[in-house]
Amino acid sequence: MPQDRFHELVALVRQVRHDANNPLTAALGNVQLALDEPAFEEAQIRGTLRVVEAELLKLAEILRRLDAVRAAGPPSPAAPSPPG
Numbered sequence: 001m002p003q004d005r006f007h008e009l010v011a012l013v014r015q016v017r018h019d020a021n022n023p024l025t026a027a028l029g030n031v032q033l034a035l036d037e038p039a040f041e042e043a044q045i046r047g048t049l050r051v052v053e054a055e056l057l058k059l060a061e062i063l064r065r066l067d068a069v070r071a072a073g074p075p076s077p078a079a080p081s082p083p084g
Contacts, residue, residue, distance in 0.1 A: 017063050020059070024059055028056040031049055035050070
């Protein structure tokens with residue numbers, strides 16, 4: 001993959017990560033606030049909120065792993081093939 005293509009891919013990954021992270025942060029924050037709310041004492045409601053929280057945390061981890069694409073750096077140029 002040429003370096004230009006790699007940089008385009010990194011830019012796309014950054015944009016996707018940024019765009020997904022904003023609503024994720026809002027949703028996770030609201031779920032965590034709801035879990036702190038005494039009005040939500042019913043076990044079924046709290047259980048559902050915990051499942052939602054766990055899934056949002058998984059998504060946050062997936063987005064963090066996208067940073068590995070950026071950290072990997074561009075591919076090194078391929079060595080020329082030996083004459084055949």
